Amino acid sequence: MADAVPLGVSSPVPTKKPKWSRKAKSDNLAGYLFLAPWVLGFLGFTVGPMLASGYLSLTKYSGFGSAKWVAFQNYDKIFQDNLFYTALYNTSYYALLGVPAQLIVALYLAVLLNMKVRHVNLFRTVYYIPTVTPAVANVFLWVWIFNLDFGLINSLLRLVGISPVNWLWDPQIVKPALILMSLWSVGQQMVIFLAALQGVSEELLEAASIDGANDFRRFISITIPLISPVIFLNLIIGIINLFQTFTVAFIATNGGPINSSLFYVLYIYRKGFESFSMGYASGLAWILFMIILVITAIQFYLSRNWVYYESGGAPS
Amino acid sequence: MEREEKFIGSLSRQFGAYSLLVLGAVISLMPLYWLVMTSLRPAGAEFTYPPEWIPSSFHPENYAIAWNRAPFWIFTFNSVLVTFLATLGTILTAAMAAYAFARIPFYGRNVWFALTLSTMMLPWAVTLIPRFLLFKYLTLLDSLWPLFLPFWFGGGAFYIFLIRQFIMTLPLEMEEAAVVDGASRLRIFLLITMPLTKPAVAAVGVFSFIHHWNDFMGPLIFTNREETRTLALGLRYFGDEQFTEFRLIMAVATVMLVPVLVVFFAANKYFVSGVALSGLAGR
Numbered sequence: 001m002a003d004a005v006p007l008g009v010s011s012p013v014p015t016k017k018p019k020w021s022r023k024a025k026s027d028n029l030a031g032y033l034f035l036a037p038w039v040l041g042f043l044g045f046t047v048g049p050m051l052a053s054g055y056l057s058l059t060k061y062s063g064f065g066s067a068k069w070v071a072f073q074n075y076d077k078i079f080q081d082n083l084f085y086t087a088l089y090n091t092s093y094y095a096l097l098g099v100p101a102q103l104i105v106a107l108y109l110a111v112l113l114n115m116k117v118r119h120v121n122l123f124r125t126v127y128y129i130p131t132v133t134p135a136v137a138n139v140f141l142w143v144w145i146f147n148l149d150f151g152l153i154n155s156l157l158r159l160v161g162i163s164p165v166n167w168l169w170d171p172q173i174v175k176p177a178l179i180l181m182s183l184w185s186v187g188q189q190m191v192i193f194l195a196a197l198q199g200v201s202e203e204l205l206e207a208a209s210i211d212g213a214n215d216f217r218r219f220i221s222i223t224i225p226l227i228s229p230v231i232f233l234n235l236i237i238g239i240i241n242l243f244q245t246f247t248v249a250f251i252a253t254n255g256g257p258i259n260s261s262l263f264y265v266l267y268i269y270r271k272g273f274e275s276f277s278m279g280y281a282s283g284l285a286w287i288l289f290m291i292i293l294v295i296t297a298i299q300f301y302l303s304r305n306w307v308y309y310e311s312g313g314a315p316s
Numbered sequence: 317m318e319r320e321e322k323f324i325g326s327l328s329r330q331f332g333a334y335s336l337l338v339l340g341a342v343i344s345l346m347p348l349y350w351l352v353m354t355s356l357r358p359a360g361a362e363f364t365y366p367p368e369w370i371p372s373s374f375h376p377e378n379y380a381i382a383w384n385r386a387p388f389w390i391f392t393f394n395s396v397l398v399t400f401l402a403t404l405g406t407i408l409t410a411a412m413a414a415y416a417f418a419r420i421p422f423y424g425r426n427v428w429f430a431l432t433l434s435t436m437m438l439p440w441a442v443t444l445i446p447r448f449l450l451f452k453y454l455t456l457l458d459s460l461w462p463l464f465l466p467f468w469f470g471g472g473a474f475y476i477f478l479i480r481q482f483i484m485t486l487p488l489e490m491e492e493a494a495v496v497d498g499a500s501r502l503r504i505f506l507l508i509t510m511p512l513t514k515p516a517v518a519a520v521g522v523f524s525f526i527h528h529w530n531d532f533m534g535p536l537i538f539t540n541r542e543e544t545r546t547l548a549l550g551l552r553y554f555g556d557e558q559f560t561e562f563r564l565i566m567a568v569a570t571v572m573l574v575p576v577l578v579v580f581f582a583a584n585k586y587f588v589s590g591v592a593l594s595g596l597a598g599r
Contacts, residue, residue, distance in 0.1 A: 024423075030501045031422025037409040038432070038476065041469020046435055049446035056445065063449065109340065115333045125584055126341045129348065132576045134530040136551045137569030141347050144354075144562065150363035152350070184347070236437065244441050247532045251552070265441045272445050273537065285442045292439050 050289075057283035062276045074283035084284065086259050087267040088291075090175065094263065095242035098179045102242075103234055106186040110193035111219070124194070131187025139251040142181045143168065168253055171260035178248055178261060189234045196230035197223065225308040232307045236299060240292055264288055351573075355379070355566035362562035375563075379571070382554075382564040387542060391550035392571075394460060398546060399528040402464035406471030406524040407517055413470050414479035414513075415505050419491070429480075435473045448537055462538040463531070463546070467524070475520045482516035483509060518586035525579050529572070547572050 020028070032039070057074055061067035078084050113124050130138075145152045146167035154164035167177040200223055208218045224231075246265040249255055255262035255270075264284070272281030354362055355378055357371045382388065416422065417429050451462040470476060486509070494504050510517070535549040551568050554561040 024421075027420050028422045031416045031420040031425065034412045034416035034420065034501070034505070035422075035428065037468065038413040038470030039428075041409075041466065042431070042435065044450075045447065045466050045469060046438065046443060049443035049450065050438070052446035052449070053442050063452070112333065112337055112340065117330055117333045117337065120337075121584075123337045123341060125581065127344050128580070129577070130344050132526050132530075132573075132580055133348065133351075134532075134548055134551070134569060134572050134576070136530075136532050136548050137351065137565075137572060140551070140562070140565050140569065141351055144350070144363070145347065147363065150367065152367060155367050184344075240437060240439060244439055251532075268441055268444070273448075278445050278449075282445050285439075285445065289439055289442045292437070296437050 053282045053285055056279050057286050059279045060277075061279045063278050064276075067279065070279070074280050075287075077280065078283050078287065083259065083262065083267060087262050087264045090260065090262055091243055091245070091264040093175055094179065094245060095239055097176075098182055098242050099235065099238040101179055101183060102186045102189060102238060103231065105183050106189035106234070107193050107231075109186070109190045110197055113190070113194055114197040127190065128187040131185040131190075133185070135247045136251060138185065139248055142184075143252055146177055146181075169257050171257050174253060174257065174261045178252070181248070181252075182242075189238065192230055192234060193227065196227040200226050228307045229309060232299075232303050236296060239295060239299070243288065243292055243295075348573075351566050352570050354563055355570045357563050359563065378563050378567045382567040385564065386550060386553045388547070388550060388568065390543060391545050391547045394544065395529060395546040395548070395572075398460050398463045399525055402467040402528045403521055403524040405464060405468030406475060407521055409468055410471035410475040410520060411479050411510060411513065411517060412505070413476045414483055415509055417476070417480045418483035419509070420501070432473045432476055436477075444537065451538060457538060458540050458544055460539070460544060463528070463534050467528075471520070471524065475524065478520055479513060479516045482513055486512050515586040518583045522579060522583045522586075526576055529576055 056067060058069065058071055059067035060070050060073075109127055113120060113127060133141075144150070146154075148154060148164055148166045148169070151167070153167065157164055165173060168174055204222055204226075205218055208222055213221065244265050245263050246269065249261045249263045249266050250269070253261045255266055265288075268281050268284045268288070271277045271284060353369075353371055356374045356376060357368075357378075358373055358375050361368070361372065413432070417425065417432075447462070447466075448457075451457050454461075456462055456465075490508050490512075491504050494508055499507075530548055531546075532548045535544075535546045539545060539549070547568065551565055551572075554565045554568075
């Protein structure tokens with residue numbers, strides 16, 4: 001997985017040949033002692049559960065008693081399950097529109113916050129506050145903002161003479177509404193973009209403006225390529241996160257109306273923890289894993305064309 | 317002359333930028349303003365048209381009503397305990413792993429590091445059901461253990477990565493001097509490296525604190541009894557009657573928000589710098 005290191009990570013110490021000197025022995029011992037908690041957690045809470053989930057997906061299991069081996073029956077059923085396709089469609093829609101929207105907003109805010117204006121530190125803090133608001137509180141708040149009769153957005157729309165929209169209860173609109181809502185808390189991506197923008201060389205930008213490039217041109221031709229590794233990082237993490245959206249749909253709409261916000265992980269939750277079909281739910285989870293794996297692999301492949309690494313330290 | 321034009325140009329640009337920033341700040345804060353105001357509204361006045369920007373009368377007793385409606389003191393205690401233990405474990409064990417990756421040339425280090433990074437791309441949803449069954453097997457369901465125990469095992473790849481990158485930027489001299497003086501790895505880690513790593517650790521601490529304080533899905537899956545609920549889940553207590561009791565939900569949400577804001581403001585100066593210096597910027 002050398003390709004999994006897109007971040008310009010270089011390792012200064014070459015791996016030694018396994019012919020141990022005393023120092024190497026003590027380094028190995030110390031290294032693994034320091035790493036021990038993580039290694040144990042990796043095996044016990046990641047690798048183990050992954051394998052267990054794969055096994056469970058081949059069984060019928062209610063969470064009680066013992067699991068009954070059914071081979072690929074769960075997968076057969078899943079591929080004939082209309083709700084599976086609905087959930088997959090909803091989630092893809094949400095992720096494929098939501099991630100670009102989030103990244104654009106987060107980058108825009110980061111650019112604003114990277115300008116040399118007064119009180120910029122205060123603004124940085126204020127812009128991050130929506131992200132630290134408890135997700136549950138957030139959702140309840142937006143349920144009001146989107147409310148048909150009393151909600152803030154519809155009140156504003158009425159003021160300018162537009163008829164109100166039933167944001168969360170219209171099957172056509174609920175997903176865009178949820179995307180709109182997610183744009184309010186893009187602080188995490190924003191901070192990462194901001195950190196990247198602060199690393200963009202002033203000299204390069206100044207040289208470009210001496211050559212007559214305007215702000216927009218400099219942004220497109222210098223800033224974007226220089227921060228492209230971070231755009232890529234946010235893109236990868238964003239897609240993985242949005243494919244696993246749960247809380248918003250669970251609380252705000254509970255998947256409705258007519259399953260139009262039934263997201264994939266919500267469906268896994270219902271199957272696993274409400275109908276206690278844990279084998280079936282594990283099958284759903286493994287399909288999600290495969291989908292995310294394929295999407296991530298495609299992104300790594302495509303990244304060769306647009307992600308620019310400044311120094312030679314990064315994998316090609 | 318030309319200089320003056322340039323000055324005025326930059327002044328108007330500053331003004332434009334400043335106005336944009338203020339507009340964004342208003343949008344950022346407006347829902348929070350509404351959250352706090354709604355928590356103070358009289359019963360039944362949560363929803364009015366047109367929206368009332370300032371409540372007709374203020375009712376701080378909503379907080380007491382909410383707290384008496386359910387065992388919110390227990391929920392609060394649970395939230396504090398889980399958040400504290402999980403964050404402590406995350407900081408300690410993530411820093412240990414990060415130190416090993418940054419400073420100790422042990423065999424297989426690069427492979428482990430690549431494996432660690434690749435876990436960032438695993439969907440947690442895949443491990444959800446087996447984790448549930450694991451804790452069921454350990455008879456730890458319906459306790460607070462599942463909510464903090466896993467975070468004493470490295471805390472998560474992102475945090476390890478963040479701290480590791482930060483340690484890489486620290487000069488080696490002090491550690492080398494300590495080695496000459498015969499200090500052990502553990503002493504060097506605890507007494508030299510950790511104190512220097514404060515910005516990154518603070519950033520990780522804030523991320524972790526906010527995550528666990530606000531976590532909804534963990535408590536939803538692993539706890540069921542009232543005595544093991546946390547605040548985030550307790551908010552749902554009013555869920556069924558959300559339209560009549562909206563002010564109570566908002567009262568609990570306001571209380572939940574306070575410690576988050578305190579921690580965030582206290583650690584704010586480390587926040588962007590901790591992320592920035594860690595070299596997350598890709599160089």
